Amino acid sequence: SDGLLAGKRGLIMGVANDHSIAWGIATALAGQGAELAFTYQGDAFGRRVRPLAESVGANLVLPCDVEDVATVDAVFSELQTAWGSLDFVVHAVAFSDKAQLKGRYADTTRENFVRTMVISCFSFTEIAKRAAAMMPDGGSLLTLTYAGSTRVMPNYNVMGVAKAALEASVRYLAADYGPQGVRVNAISAGPVRTLAGAGITDARRMYNFHKTHAPLRRATTIEDVGGSALYLLSPLSAGVTGEVHFVDSGFHVVSMPKPEDMKA
Ligand code: NAD
Numbered sequence: 179s180d181g182l183l184a185g186k187r188g189l190i191m192g193v194a195n196d197h198s199i200a201w202g203i204a205t206a207l208a209g210q211g212a213e214l215a216f217t218y219q220g221d222a223f224g225r226r227v228r229p230l231a232e233s234v235g236a237n238l239v240l241p242c243d244v245e246d247v248a249t250v251d252a253v254f255s256e257l258q259t260a261w262g263s264l265d266f267v268v269h270a271v272a273f274s275d276k277a278q279l280k281g282r283y284a285d286t287t288r289e290n291f292v293r294t295m296v297i298s299c300f301s302f303t304e305i306a307k308r309a310a311a312m313m314p315d316g317g318s319l320l321t322l323t324y325a326g327s328t329r330v331m332p333n334y335n336v337m338g339v340a341k342a343a344l345e346a347s348v349r350y351l352a353a354d355y356g357p358q359g360v361r362v363n364a365i366s367a368g369p370v371r372t373l374a375g376a377g378i379t380d381a382r383r384m385y386n387f388h389k390t391h392a393p394l395r396r397a398t399t400i401e402d403v404g405g406s407a408l409y410l411l412s413p414l415s416a417g418v419t420g421e422v423h424f425v426d427s428g429f430h431v432v433s434m435p436k437p438e439d440m441k442a
Contacts, residue, residue: 181211182412187261189253191217191242191305192270192322193227197372199322200270201230202400203407207268208234210408215260217242217253219271244271244301245293254308264312266411269305269321272298272374274337280379283335291336298340299347306351306362316359318411321348322403323364323422325430333379345422352420361419363410368398368426391435393428402427 188207192200193216204214215238218227224241231239240256242249257264274294278286302321309319326334327341345364352362369375369385378384389397406425409415424430 181209182408182414183207183265184211186211186265186411187213187215187263188266188268188411189215189217189257189264189309190268190270192268193218193230194223194373195226196230197370197400198270199367199370199372199400199403200268202402202404203268203270203320204230204234204404206401206404206408207411208236210412212266212411215240215257219243244297244304247304250301250304250308254312258312262312263314264309264317266318266320267305267309268407268411269302269319271301272322272337272340274298274335274340274377276377279335279337279377280333281335283339286336291339294336294340295343298337299344302344303347303351306355310355310358310360313358313360317361318415319351319355319360319362320407320410321364323348323366325366325368325424325426327366331384337378348422349420356419361410361415363415363419364422365403365406365410366422366424366426366430367403368392368424368429370398370400370403388427388429391429391432391439392426393432396427398426 190200190204214236216227216231216236217240218224228239240253242253275290278290306319323341323345326338327345348362348364369388375381403425
């Protein structure tokens with residue numbers, strides 16, 4: 179086939195359903211000729227992911243729960259057998275106890291802090307290591323973050339702390355793997371209505387505030403993220419690594435709303 183990613187093979191982690199950001203990315207990549215493999219977390223998601231994967235011509239659809247590193251190893255050993263090498267990975271995985279995505283960050287428990295960090299931050303490092311080992315000719319790794327990493331968003335709490343660590347890990351991984359031609363970047367997406375997004379208390383208010391105050395005056399879509407992911411995973415961004423790229427209708431550049439928007 180032809181397209182920007184013709185002949186390239188990549189792994190997509192984090193599709194839960196057709197509203198998932200990872201799904202918006204997968205369709206953009208498949209549309210440019212990429213061959214894809216997918217992971218899913220548990221059988222219930224597996225039943226949803228399999229038909230989606232098949233609709234973009236993928237037949238490698240593998241279980242993976244990043245809390246259990248043996249399942250991560252199994253994924254990469256299957257990819258090694260099936261493909262031998264890899265060109266890109268999309269990591270769109272995050273989790274925190276919903277009961278702590280409200281109220282004060284200060285009340286985060288030690289147990290949920292560690293679990294949030296392992297699933298939402300350290301999993302990217304573990305995956306990057308295994309992926310880079312399969313990228314003798316270079317490659318591109320992409321994760322998903324949110325602006326709650328650098329500025330306080332109500333209720334985002336421990337997830338903001340995990341995203342700050344994730345963004346720092348993007349920079350360190352870019353330095354580690356740059357010499358072998360593996361690029362590492364993040365997309366910082368504006369609020370999107372997904373399963374994970376719905377776990378944040380008052381997510382609808384964040385979403386509506388974003389729509390009325392972002393320069394583009396509209397919500398971020400999974401197609402927006404897909405287009406930017408295509409750039410970051412293709413040779414078009416060959417000189418870009420260690421970057422956190424905002425796909426948020428420009429929300430992050432705004433400080434105070436314009437007077438005519440103050441009522442919103
Ligand atoms: P989603 O619910 O569709 O996807 C989250 C995925 O994480 C699911 O597929 C889930 O199975 C997976 N996951 C959670 N725990 C896991 C585990 N232990 N092992 C393996 N997989 C696990 O929601 P989404 O919004 O598409 O989230 C994708 C990424 O985008 C996340 O990193 C999220 O933080 C980030 N993000 C989301 C938004 C938003 O507003 N929705 C904004 C910026 C960044």
